[in-house]
Amino acid sequence: MLEVKELVKDFGRVRIINSADFKVEADEIVSLVGPNGAGKTTLVNLISGHILPTSGTITFLARNITFASPYKRIKMGVARNFQITNLFPDTSVLDNVRTCLFSVYGKIKRGVLPASHYRSITEEAVGILDLFGISGKKDLMPPSLSEGDKKILDTAMAFALKSKFLLLDEPTSGVATGDKFKVMDTIVTAIRREKMACMIIEHDMDIVSDYSDRVLVLSDGRIIAAGSPKEIMEQDDVKEILFGVKV
Amino acid sequence: MGFRDVILKPKFFVYLGCFIVLLFLPKILPIYHLILFESGITFAIMALGFNLLLRYTGLLSFGHGALFATGAYAVGMMGEYFPDLYRIEILIPVALAGSFVVSTIFGFICVRHTRVFFSILALALSMVLFALLVKLYNITGGSDGIHIDLPIIFGKSFEGMKRFEFLSGVYYYLLICVFAAATIIMLAIVNSPFGKALQCIRDNEVRAEMIGIRVRRYRLYSFILSGLFTGLGGAMWSFVNGHVTPEIAEWVFSGEIVYMTLLGGFMVFEGPIIGAILFTYLRLYAVSITQYWMFLIGATLIILVLLLPEGITGGFVKLFSKMKRAPSTGVA
Numbered sequence: 007m008l009e010v011k012e013l014v015k016d017f018g019r020v021r022i023i024n025s026a027d028f029k030v031e032a033d034e035i036v037s038l039v040g041p042n043g044a045g046k047t048t049l050v051n052l053i054s055g056h057i058l059p060t061s062g063t064i065t066f067l068a069r070n071i072t073f074a075s076p077y078k079r080i081k082m083g084v085a086r087n088f089q090i091t092n093l094f095p096d097t098s099v100l101d102n103v104r105t106c107l108f109s110v111y112g113k114i115k116r117g118v119l120p121a122s123h124y125r126s127i128t129e130e131a132v133g134i135l136d137l138f139g140i141s142g143k144k145d146l147m148p149p150s151l152s153e154g155d156k157k158i159l160d161t162a163m164a165f166a167l168k169s170k171f172l173l174l175d176e177p178t179s180g181v182a183t184g185d186k187f188k189v190m191d192t193i194v195t196a197i198r199r200e201k202m203a204c205m206i207i208e209h210d211m212d213i214v215s216d217y218s219d220r221v222l223v224l225s226d227g228r229i230i231a232a233g234s235p236k237e238i239m240e241q242d243d244v245k246e247i248l249f250g251v252k253v
Numbered sequence: 254m255g256f257r258d259v260i261l262k263p264k265f266f267v268y269l270g271c272f273i274v275l276l277f278l279p280k281i282l283p284i285y286h287l288i289l290f291e292s293g294i295t296f297a298i299m300a301l302g303f304n305l306l307l308r309y310t311g312l313l314s315f316g317h318g319a320l321f322a323t324g325a326y327a328v329g330m331m332g333e334y335f336p337d338l339y340r341i342e343i344l345i346p347v348a349l350a351g352s353f354v355v356s357t358i359f360g361f362i363c364v365r366h367t368r369v370f371f372s373i374l375a376l377a378l379s380m381v382l383f384a385l386l387v388k389l390y391n392i393t394g395g396s397d398g399i400h401i402d403l404p405i406i407f408g409k410s411f412e413g414m415k416r417f418e419f420l421s422g423v424y425y426y427l428l429i430c431v432f433a434a435a436t437i438i439m440l441a442i443v444n445s446p447f448g449k450a451l452q453c454i455r456d457n458e459v460r461a462e463m464i465g466i467r468v469r470r471y472r473l474y475s476f477i478l479s480g481l482f483t484g485l486g487g488a489m490w491s492f493v494n495g496h497v498t499p500e501i502a503e504w505v506f507s508g509e510i511v512y513m514t515l516l517g518g519f520m521v522f523e524g525p526i527i528g529a530i531l532f533t534y535l536r537l538y539a540v541s542i543t544q545y546w547m548f549l550i551g552a553t554l555i556i557l558v559l560l561l562p563e564g565i566t567g568g569f570v571k572l573f574s575k576m577k578r579a580p581s582t583g584v585a
Binding site: 113118120 | 449462
């Protein structure tokens with residue numbers, strides 16, 4: 007589904023992504039792990055079109071999207087959330103999600119009838135909030151939510167885009183430890199049901215091994231290992247990179 | 254929300270009440286004040302458009318005077334060059350078409366930037382139009398401007414009628430109908446999915462792009478819509494004023510538009526309307542009190558920004574929410 011080939015990204019003279027190569031198949035949930043500064047978020051930014059690569063190619067559904075605009079990528083089915091929550095602060099929680107749905111259904115240009123007139127879309131937005139357990143807060147403004155709820159809302163918005171491929175940049179950072187698995191259960195169940203492919207950046211190795219089909223290990227801008235969670239955890243060099251323990 | 258839900262809302266009755274009061278205003282207000290009020294209403298139409306940019310798209314334009322002038326000059330030029338077509342049902346569409354063209358050009362250039370860069374670009378472009386209006390005096394009448402005759406309204410000619418009679422009669426009712434229509438249309442726009450998209454762009458343009466909104470294009474749409482309302486306000490104003498001069502394209506007037514909106518409170522939908530009407534009176538009284546009236550207006554602006562940053566309506570909303578909260582929390 008998604009294929010990244012020899013992707014390189016330089017920021018000035020610093021090479022952040024150094025010839026990354028990997029594939030993500032349809033219906034697959036892949037975790038991307040790596041130490042701080044490995045380039046995980048940069049990789050997400052490159053795939054979502056947030057920034058453009060120095061060289062290399064990104065292919066999505068057999069089409070080259072290396073330099074496509076974010077808008078085009080979204081229309082093709084690449085959606086993402088943000089590690090540092092990125093919401094619409096002066097717009098209600100419901101509208102944060104509802105606007106995503108208007109965009110998906112191509113109704114965003116409608117300028118006559120009020121947004122609440124589109125009942126099925128409103129219901130669907132409430133349904134998505136319900137799925138993520140925050141429908142009780144739909145009329146609040148995002149700044150009054152807890153950090154964890156903001157994070158969940160951010161993910162819910164990415165999910166609402168009904169993409170084929172979802173990029174989740176640390177969906178559980180900032181979420182209370184006890185809730186992490188609950189949130190991941192929700193997200194992953196929803197993703198599996200919609201048969202989306204997904205790439206999750208995650209630090210918590212328990213979450214990685216519980217929820218992903220495959221793990222990619224990124225270090226210094228390179229994919230140094232790929233395989234099932236179990237295989238990956240057994241590799242000594244990976245352990246050394248991820249946990250800093252000399253084996 | 255269907256049509257019935259709209260009608261059952263208390264806000265609808267407030268609007269309806271206001272409209273009925275407006276209908277009877279010519280019977281209550283002395284003629285002089287009525288004409289002043291009419292010019293306030295035309296400013297209100299413009300301020301509605303201005304606030305679509307400021308409140309709902311997050312762009313502060315310092316060049317809206319030019320768009321206002323476009324509407325007014327469209328009427329004036331039609332009177333100069335096509336006197337046969339000097340009918341209100343032709344003049345208004347022509348004014349709208351004119352402001353559409355100008356706001357498309359302005360918008361196309363301006364929406365590439367945001368914040369202060371946007372404001373300055375809009376200001377610069379409006380001054381270009383101002384310069385053109387002054388310098389092309391054989392077309393535009395230069396700094397003398399153009400006299401505006403009374404138009405034919407739906408086949409009825411008002412030739413020989415005094416302007417104040419015209420303004421306190423048919424024209425007043427036409428104006429408040431246009432105003433009501435403009436308010437309803439703007440209300441529909443800001444609550445529609447399109448309006449929500451604009452608000453998302455205002456809040457966070459990066460994320461807006463990431464949910465599939467074409468940020469620049471939507472800003473342009475918003476600018477054009479805003480320009481249409483402003484041009485409509487300009488066209489309606491030209492008949493009230495009876496004369497158009499290039500001053501309305503100058504930055505001073507653009508600044509006054511910003512002032513009106515801030516005075517009324519840009520955070521509330523109705524704020525700019527109230528601001529525009531109040532401003533008309535405020536300016537008049539300032540002028541009648543002292544020859545340093547600009548100083549007085551400036552001083553009010555400073556007081557406003559310091560004490561009521563959300564304008565008059567914003568202040569009221571705050572007061573009401575405080576009063577509502579008071580019994581439950583026990584804090585006055």
